[in-house]
Amino acid sequence: MAQEEDIRTQDTNLEDFVADSDTGGRLPRDAFGKAALWYIPLVWSLYQLWIASPLPFILRIGVWNDTQTRAIHLGFAVLLAFIAFPGLKSSPRHRIPLPTWVVAVIGALASSYLFYNYSGVADRTGNPSGMDVAISIIGIVLLMEAARRSLGFPLMGVALFFLAYVFFGSWSGLPEVVQWKGASLNKAMSHMWLTTEGVFGVALGVSSGFVFLFVLFGALLNQAGAGNYFLKLAFAALGHLRGGPAKAAVIASAATGLISGSSIANVVTTGTFTIPLMKKVGFPATKAGAVEVSSSINGVLTPPVMGAVAFLMTEYVGISYVEVVKTAIVPAAISYIALVYIVHLEALKMNMPGTSRMHPVKFMLGAICIIATSIVIAGGTLFLCGVVVDAAQSLFGGAATWVIVAAMAVAYVAAVRFAAKGPDLEMSLESMEHLPPTKEIFKTGIHYLMPILLLMYLLMIERKSPGLSAFWSTIAMLVILATQNPLKAFFRGETDAVAHLRAGFADIADGLIIGARNMIGLAAAMGVAGIIVGAVTLTGIGQVMAEFVEFLSGGNLLAMLFFVAVISIILGMGLPTTANYIVVSSLMAGVVVELGAQNGLIVPLVAVHMFVFYFGIMADVTPPVGLASFAAAAISKGDPLRTGFQAFFYSIRTALLPFLFIFNTDLLLINVGPYQAVFVFIIAMIAMLLFAAGTMNYFMVKSKIWESAILLLVAFTLFQPGYFLNKLQPEFETRAASEIFDRAAAAPDGTSLRVRLIGENLNGDPVDARYLLPLGDAGPDGETRLFDSAGIEFREEDGQLFVDNLNFGGPSEQLGIDFDWELAELDVAADRLPKELFYIPAFLLLGAVYFLQMRRKREQTEGVPA
Template sequence: MSQTETTMTADNDLQDIVADSDTGGRVPHDTFSINALWYIPLVWSLFQLWIASPLPFLLRFGVLNDTQTRSIHLAFAVLLAFLAFPGLKSSPRHRIPRATWITAAIGAAAASYLYYAYTGVANRTGAPNSTDLVMAGIGIVTLMEAARRSLGFPLMGVALFFLGYVFFGSSDMLPDVVRWKGASFQKAMSHMWLTTEGVFGVALGVSSGFVFLFVLFGALLNQAGAGNYFLKLAFATLGHLRGGPAKAAVIASAATGLISGSSIANVVTTGTFTIPLMKKVGFSATKAGAIEVSSSINGVLTPPVMGAVAFLMTEYVGISYVEVVKTAIVPAAISYIALVYIVHLEALKMGMTGTSKMHPVKFMLGAIFIIASCIVIAGGTLFLTGQLVDAVEAAFGGAATGILVAGLMLIYVLAVRFAASGPDLEMSSDSLQHLPPTKEIFKTGVHYLLPILLLMYLLMIERKSPALSAFWSTSFMLLILLTQNPLKNYFRKLGNIAGALDQGLREIGEGLVTGARNMIGLAAAMGVAGIIVGAVTLTGVGQVMAEFVEFLSGGNLLAMLFFVALISIILGMGLPTTANYIVVSSLMAGVVVELGAQSGLIVPLVAVHMFVFYFGIMADVTPPVGLASFAAAAISKGDPLKTGFQAFFYSIRTAALPFLFIFNTDLLLINVGPVQAVFVFLVAMVAMLLFAAGTMGWFMTRSRLWESVALILVAFTLFRPGFFLDQIAPEFEAREASAIFQMAEDLGDDASIRVRLAGENLNGDPVDAKYLLPLGPKGAAGADRLLNGAGLELRNEDGKLFIDNLEFAGVAEQLGLDFDWEVIELDVKTERVRKEVFYLPALALLALIYLAQTRRRKHPEALEEVA
């Protein structure tokens, strides 16, 4: 086989990987099927844009309630899953069998049942008729088959396991600890399909409400050329450095991962270009693939989208989107910086050179300066834009909106004119080796930054809903696709404006279709995840998981967290990001809350959800499933298992972070002011770099064993200085429960109060644990702050305080609190020295290691002795 044929075969294999995991592997040849797989996704995208826009309410036409919207959304997904994804490896790829058309139509009819039969089903709540049950049964089966086709067996297998537990949980074959009374077909189908407790619950609501729009936004952005732009920009900036292609791969994956919901798509999109170049400069196939995997996985953990998990987390945790972003930003940023540093250390260990031999310290300081500058510039731009918008609205009143839109359009036209002053970027990978200067590349796509900034402005400054923010940003992207080429032709005096407009319309159509086809598996996953969530709420299996983990850990706190992490990885294997988060949070978040409270570990709920989410995502790296590792290995021609293990080694810093921020929530910027946030970021970044140096065995030069251990110890001290202080002086002291109302009234804004509660859970088992209850805004009475913040009301009986009422879906209810639990005592922080004092001995030890290694670098013979 010739080199050309080999390359073509590899490219086809990669296309198959992307198609099988995202858009569908069926490529029919007949006109009817081709049109069906074009127009059905197109209509789906237009439908989602319609319901997200203000038009239905302005025109008083096409207004649907949430349940009906979810039903139509799922119907499109099920229909396209059967049409676009072959059922078996032996199934035809170039035609759609007649039986598949029939099955797809039946599945879509069952999925849309709550749309056209909504009134009747609502009137029969709790007493479904035969038609309801038949449609529910068909819907469950076809939905799981749609998920199997589009995502593989793992998610369907998990759903089947939970459905089996729903129906056969009363079997004598099960041990007493997991046995329950079981459910009839009527009860199960009613719960899973005919209410919003199962398939049509929160997960599918988030999918139909705004996840689709964010996926569509990313598809349109890539269609416009932004993906190629970010890739070339990263290579132009870093490609000349030691190990430059690998560093560029990290940055490019970060840029594409910000708006991507799929780690596999991220690997294939950037890895196709970056992995061959990494191999060319000296990285092995295994390490090149592993670097790309680690970079792509981190993209899913990075705000603003986090693979759509950011929006699910707002629903499950009950906090604002801005709070989720603030919580996730520091761990994601320092993890990416550390990965760049790991790549640099690998290049040093392998003796690589670049056209620019920059000193390691100078390189990291420069990287930190660039990243900090980007954050400051982006934040400053958003802040100043907010101030400008306020000023315009104050000056012009109702006319302000038109003026602001006109201003944005003017900025866009000027940005395109700036881009048109140079040639467009080539799309081929060969051009990565002969790139123009960074500033020349930057100007070619500066207009791509505008819709991203608009999205962040609407979410962060205006605090608009995710759906509305995504709608306007997507609308802006549609405008860019339509007009960027005509405007460039005009400014370059090339003419042919009509031809450029026609090209823009075709690109809009491609983007809308691609966005919808990217959502097929994701929407199906949301629906199947609803089956799992419904099974958890129906059976109470969450309590069983808590007892199981408690048994494994023997009550030890660190062992409990380790087993939760391990089970989260197992549960997340083979699942897409959003379904992954839904499953691990539904099953494991409550375990951490309950068992942690019994051990005195009290952390905000968002920290717990971040903990299980991080480990669920690690499943994409970890063998034997590790889908992202398999995708990277297909490009690098390396061994998938070796690639997975190497990627896991590079990702140890990511696996360590959840344990650190569980014990030090400052890393999540919880109750941290702006100045302290900067300090926390800088200290955490230094700690993560030292942790990377310790695990890689290289700091200023190759490290001795004691130096690696000492570096990890220094990193641990910087991450969690309170650990050593807690051994000397306790952090909290007990106060009487009667002081709770006065204390709640006196504490400042965004404060929380630590309480010890005792009572019985739903199973009648005794509970004696500590909980962290958030308080409402300052200025209200203590009882009101408890109600507004934690959703909790207390009553006084003979001098004792008991829980009298719990707000539905409030924080207290989510924490597992129940009626009539007694408030035993309060925990109040003690007066003691600041924990940061332990930074001093840590930095002194670091200075000792630095001096020892610097001296050894000047004497190569010492280095040879170590080697």
Template sequence: MSKKAAGETDGSAVDDFIADTDTGGRAPERGFNRQVLWIVPLAWSLFQLWIASPIPYELGIFVVNNAQGRSIHLAFAVFLAFTAFPTTKRSPRHTIPVQDWIAALVGAFCAGYLYLFWDGLAARSGAPSTQDLVFASIGVLLLMEAARRSLGFPLMAVAAVFLAYVFFGSSELLPDVIRWRGASIERAMSHLWLTTEGVFGVALGVSSGFVFLFVLFGALLNQAGAGNYFLSLAFATLGHLRGGPAKAAVIASAATGLISGSSIANVVTTGTFTIPLMKKVGFSPAKAGAVEVSSSINGVLTPPVMGAVAFLMTEYVGISYVEVVKTAIVPAAISYVALVYIVHLEALKMGMTGTSRTNPVIFILSAVLMICVGIILSGATLWLAGQAVGLLDAALGAAATPVVVALFLALYVLAVRYAARGPELDLSVESMQHLPPTRDIFRSGVHFLLPLLLLMYLLMVERKSPGFSAFWSASFMLLVLLTQKPLRAFFRGEGNLAQGIHDGFSEAIDGLILGARNMIGLACAMAVAGIIVGSVTLTGIGQVMAEFVEFLSGGNLMLMLFFVAIISIILGMGLPTTANYIVVSSLMAGVVVELGAQSGLIVPLVAVHMFVFYFGIMADVTPPVGLASFAAAAISGGDPLRTGFQAFFYSIRTALLPFLFIFNTDLLLIDVTWQHAIVVFIIALIAMLIFAAGTMGYFLTRSRIWESVVLVIVALTLFRPGFWLDQVQPAYLSEPPAQIFDLAESAPADGSLRVKIEGMTLDGDFVASTFQLPLGAANGDGFSRLAQNAGLELVERDGEVIVDMIAFGGYAEQQGIDFDWTVTGVEVENDRMPKEVFYIPAFLMFGLICLLQYRRSQHEREAVA
């Protein structure tokens, strides 16, 4: 790509990169083609708002069920994939060729087939006609081509491999371990296209019901100017510090990542401003791009959206959205603070200076304090809003809702009036170095906080569904776009209200179109991921993956997790966030659960899904694919591979966290009190900062190798003190199988029992695993508690405890326990000293390093003086 004389990247090249990866590179300048790419995305956004609203149900007009909605949703996506994305890089960008029109119309028809022929398909369920199979087959092929255009080759290639396995899995060319009998066209297409098991399954349902609305909300928020507002706020707050632009990049990416849902979109949104400024203060192109990539990746891991994975996780894991947010918040928060610290250490190593001489320890403490205060203030605001709404509801009954809406709109008008007192923001790269005070910037966009508060209030306080919450938040954002400019003009006395109304209407339309075009690749990715998931459920390849990983690891738990991490990165290469998560979780989550249980490690399912999610996202960083790294390199002008390796080095802390919360689920706030949660956050934050210092080779001064090693050991001890305790005292004591009934009877209410069970499956495979059997309320004898709550009836026979009966649909059946399996032992928690005892030697070692480095830094300063 070309560069300007000043060393900055050519903005047009970046714009082309954004268009090619996000919205489609084709932009007809005039005529019917231009109108189509204006009208169809607008219609798609309006359709999604329509089906999410209560209006069709109130009026009884154009009511569609979930499956029909998915079909129309995919029809829009496939049509736009062929019209908005050129076939190749050399294909025309200013017109839509005839062959693309044909593919777009045929593909849209095939995708909409479920909606168009809904009654007929229902009548011949399980016995598809030749017409059904023909259009299903064409639909699968055109969907894969749509995904290739909008997302690149990797996802299509992965889907093609799985499709080949579906049809040719019985080939003698395949090893016996993965061979299966294969499927006919009728069976495969019925499963993948004509039912809700494949393409039109859970993933596309989440895309249609939740993800589109959140992407639309983010697009509207950004169109209103919120992205620039958050970016300016970050630069005004941190730009004066040592390495300030890099620190501002981290914070700005955190703010935009909350709503963007894409690491690549995050890179190009904030990186266009932050990367050139980082280069100006001394960061090399590779390091400037790597900082932006690392912070953008973290944005996807941060609630509330998490690249739309938060909503998929609720479906796949079967827990509430609030539980997903709770499990994700601590790892994301400590990882962000650590990245700010890494940037600070990098600035120290390069000898950078800033206009502020803030002590690094004071800076970190201030940053943590600001984050905690922000969380507390946000939580307090939401809680007070909930209390106020509750009081109004009790006092006014049914009339409370319109009163609450009126008060909220009045608050919005007051916020705009307050914001109108400040100047319009100049957000060019040059102006970022001379921004007004933070207070003035905060005031200029304070009304942008209201849509975010509304979204979080509906999700966290009212506990409404994600779709409901996103619909009303997006609707409010449309109102903001339509009214903020006329209101500002009115409050400033400028008088030109008509122009403000016109501009607001144009921006609202542009936001609706941009939101839909941002969804093209995402919707295609969700649908193609459905092909992969459908292939997994049809062929049973998931069990083969478990056997493959078990063979590679030789039964060693750490090796098993390492191989799962590597496979997750490989599977995630080149895939967007959501497709990435769907693929790696459908293939690898069950592997971790099964092999972990065989090693005696019982891991909550949400922890496993977080593990594969984290490593799947690391594929956006890791060469040779690393799409986020390529996006950053396109802006910085640096080498993509060097940028990717540097970003991976900065992201080591992110790669460490999944291993830690597999063994220490306290980090995910699973079954902890709020007091314990505060302690967990503080200790984990200290540990992550120490780990960052150890891996960067710099703390109070440049570290010696042995000091870095000690710092890493201290950090790992703080993260998982139970490791050392396990070496001294076992976590569980083994009791004979015959004691199971007495132990079940004496267990407390809502307790559980760790039981080792082994036996042969119907397929002839031997299984030996550990199960955590729920016992429910403390009433009845041990036999009854096991039967009623675990769905497991046991009998003693010839000195052994045997599985006699399995309740249909019960916990035992869900875990794969079968008849005539044998209980080999019962594990009882050992009464041992608290694991926190090992914090003492860890902090003593840390104190020793502090003392040594402080003395050495003093000598270095004296030598320089």
């Protein structure tokens, strides 16, 4: 009885932790307060579905521009942040005080000012009225308070720092290197609140247009039971292995990463079940919590959603969504595989029991085959869907859409009928220890895979916009929630189908409300991140950060990347995923581009953004502010700081990856063909497993120090074979600048040109650096292709080429290239030995370590001293 009471108390504490972090900890008991926190989130979700649908344009009702929809979006978020999140620990949790209501309404009105006074503000562009400025001040103050309530102080503190720099950055007491000319109150408020350069910029636009719908889709999917389905499926497949609960935690977190964009929610959703079971099979509390934290963090790094960062990256980098997914897939996949291997090595080191004692090599080969087969099946299914849709359009013409919808409905009903043959999955800790066979669990939730496949099909095959793809997938989820239980009741011969239908609509309402409440802090964070971005664009502080990092690193390339990584972790502490990415990319991506170019490091912009994103996310792990570690420790009853440090140790492989793909962009599948992509994935996976074995000091048996060192050397060689080849032969040859147009015209699709440019930056400092100009599809000539793809034009003067025009916001402008810079020379790939030759000595060294350890293992097994 006491044990059950402890479990209930722990569940209550975890619910409070998640509520305080994600959805709001206030639970009013009065009828008005309850109704407010039921109807307002519901209306917000319905509003977001409305603006995402084609209905406003068909009915010509509620057609607003992007700025107005962003304003309404932020108004809902600020209103809910005040009424759902208590302001202080001492604030009442069971009622909403009247002063809170007053401030909440004022905040909502100020946030939606650009909606109801859009034309007036537009007429006064550049010359705001006193009312405009007053509303802007009130709006910014209350927005930051909304962020503090919903997310804690860190993001508000960062925003206050940047606002202070806007107003006091001209103070003579500051070092000259960081001073700027300053801004008046009118100019600053207009920039931050009345234009799309600040709060109502790209970040809030992505939040309103894409992110809300994906969060809502995930909430509905979880409400339908998909989260429990994925968790049980992972445990049924892996629970019998050594350290099975930990391996299941990794896989389940990867699956729930599709549903949740929050690392904290991911930890609590899966950790409530996985952490107690990990402890039961022998994992210490800190290691059990650390495994869950590491796998949950990886869920945010995994396509297709990446905590909504995938959609922000398309806006900031200027590439398609499919390109972002392709870029992120290999690092995320090998990182997850390595974490499963780390868990396996921990189980071997602790001699954990398991009904299956599979050899580690056989285990990893089996896991790799399963993952590869799943990817092939998913890809093949999407391709087949594309073929069927094309055939339907050819056969049925304009009626094809209805035929396809009817076919999907038939497939869905068949999947639910198949699921109805077995009992529904229970959601309890006890049920995890007595699971039915994997195939029995699999058939209970096949219909959950259909909306996910629909989402992937619309994004990857049809290339629809993220917002439209999420909208139709969400509509599919609404249909599933309404019909799955009535259909199951019908197929089981039950007579209470109407009651199930009512329960289905109740689930829809709950899902819509949960989705909206999950967005409160996220939308507020996007708005506050806009303040930071606005400060960066207004003051030019990015240049100051570049000079600061250059000073710290002393011009050393690796030191520069290290300091950027550390600063990204510091900037990301306490921030949600999307706000984290916005802050670190706004401040640090330009630093890597500028200083890297000066030191000969030329990488595509997407690689730079991935670099800072990875290290920003590491802040969720790293003490003292690693919120995910605190959530895991609350479940495991372990020490939060020790859990955080252990999780950071497990996540070293994640911290290693950004350095590797900065120097070897093959890992991001940039300019890599399909067959080479498979080869890159296999080699990178082997390298990551060897890195894990080296850092864990265990391969076939416990490794000696020199054996671990060799494993790390082999891993480095596989990851970066060009490092050794560059010592023997130069990677590039110099060509005359005059060849640029011919080479641009002749280059294959999707490649880049490496150029050296000389000029002066805005501060008058000399610049002599190399840049990578992206080339898209072939054009009529080299000049046109350069402008269309790289956003740059050159003019000739006295036999020299100079930058004559830059496409605003284009790749070249984002790289920091400026007008009138001279094109000094081109770098073209040298004709040299293939770098893959260095794989041969690497694998020979690996073979030597393997045979030595296997001999030692046989001696230990036979009882002979090694």
